[in-house]
Amino acid sequence: MHNIDYRRVRVSVQKNQKTNDLLQFLHSHHVPIYQVRTTKEALQFELARQHIAILRKARSKYRVKIKLHYLTTDELLPKKLITFICLFCLWIIPIFCNYWIWEIDIQGNTPEQTVAIERLVQNEFAAPILKKRLPTDQEVREFIMQNFREYSWVHVAKVGSKMTIRPQLAPKNEVKENKDGYYHLLANNSGVITHFDIKSGERKVTPNTTVYKGDTLVSGLMTVGERQLLIGAVGDVYADYWLESDFTIPQEVQYEVVTEEAWQITFADEGLPTEIKSISLPKWLARYVRIAKVETREKIVETLTEEHIESRIMPLLHEKMVQSLPTKSIIKKENLLHIRFEDGKVKGKVLYLINENIAKPYPIN
Numbered sequence: 001m002h003n004i005d006y007r008r009v010r011v012s013v014q015k016n017q018k019t020n021d022l023l024q025f026l027h028s029h030h031v032p033i034y035q036v037r038t039t040k041e042a043l044q045f046e047l048a049r050q051h052i053a054i055l056r057k058a059r060s061k062y063r064v065k066i067k068l069h070y071l072t073t074d075e076l077l078p079k080k081l082i083t084f085i086c087l088f089c090l091w092i093i094p095i096f097c098n099y100w101i102w103e104i105d106i107q108g109n110t111p112e113q114t115v116a117i118e119r120l121v122q123n124e125f126a127a128p129i130l131k132k133r134l135p136t137d138q139e140v141r142e143f144i145m146q147n148f149r150e151y152s153w154v155h156v157a158k159v160g161s162k163m164t165i166r167p168q169l170a171p172k173n174e175v176k177e178n179k180d181g182y183y184h185l186l187a188n189n190s191g192v193i194t195h196f197d198i199k200s201g202e203r204k205v206t207p208n209t210t211v212y213k214g215d216t217l218v219s220g221l222m223t224v225g226e227r228q229l230l231i232g233a234v235g236d237v238y239a240d241y242w243l244e245s246d247f248t249i250p251q252e253v254q255y256e257v258v259t260e261e262a263w264q265i266t267f268a269d270e271g272l273p274t275e276i277k278s279i280s281l282p283k284w285l286a287r288y289v290r291i292a293k294v295e296t297r298e299k300i301v302e303t304l305t306e307e308h309i310e311s312r313i314m315p316l317l318h319e320k321m322v323q324s325l326p327t328k329s330i331i332k333k334e335n336l337l338h339i340r341f342e343d344g345k346v347k348g349k350v351l352y353l354i355n356e357n358i359a360k361p362y363p364i365n
Helices: 019-028 049-062 081-098 111-124 137-147 306-324
Strands: 008-014 034-038 042-048 066-070 103-106 151-159 162-169 183-187 191-200 216-219 221-224 227-230 234-250 252-267 275-278 289-303 330-342 345-357 359-363
Touching: 008 019, 008 049, 019 049, 042 049, 049 066, 103 111, 111 137, 111 162, 137 151, 137 162, 137 330, 151 306, 183 234, 191 216, 216 234, 234 252, 234 306, 234 359, 306 330, 306 345
Parallel strands: 103 162
Antiparallel strands: 008 042, 008 066, 034 042, 151 162, 183 216, 183 359, 191 234, 221 227, 234 345, 252 289, 275 289, 330 345
């Protein structure tokens, strides 16, 4: 099939006695012409490219001088101002967008936690936001953990123009309460009092007060006039204190990363070791079929260097410290004092600012 080319060509014909004959020739061959203009020396008009062959026949027949000007060219990028403007926009717009965070993804453990963290984050910084105005990963982590004490760590990742925040719940430890007898609450460690969570007892210190090990925080005796009532002190008293920790870890580490998540349908008696969650099916169907979401993991062996201090070493040390702390304890700040790589090991010292319950029950005699 022959392609019809409707692109316009401007034709300039030198005026002489044969000019009218050329126009009659084009008319007899059903060649439409447009934008006809005349000057003292030439006749100008436009026609489609597909009719250039007929025009050239007319020029040869009547010996008329013509000039052709193609209004559209076959160049991929015509050398025009608009072309350079468009290319500049294509270059500058991605660079400009790269300086912004356009999406903040919150990956909470439950929908309620996700919504609560989203509201908290939006009050501080909301997308879109310039990257230079965005708080550092450590500041974001401390901000969320101070408002949600059930989290022991907050993973913050920035990929391109997207920021992902994934909080991690603190491990649950069973605490057995001794309900026999009455107690005072004494300081088990020195620190600066931040807040109280007590059910009974009389406070002996106030927030932002420095206490030392053995000081009475909450008394189990309440003074009413000249009498003392035995009520017992029950609850938690939180304080900030600095803890210096030495560490030694292998320089070559091995860990697993999730590469893919997918839903799978298997027989009910087949186990899925990497199962994340499953769909509840009717009892008659659950006997034969199981639908579960599984994840594919990949083992990675990596040699730690100075480039991995913020991305690998500090999170690893943080996790190790969190596991050694009591429930509801949080790490507000962490400063790396020094680090060295020698003999296939990484050695150093970290200073942690920890907020935890320092209250210790002491029996009332």
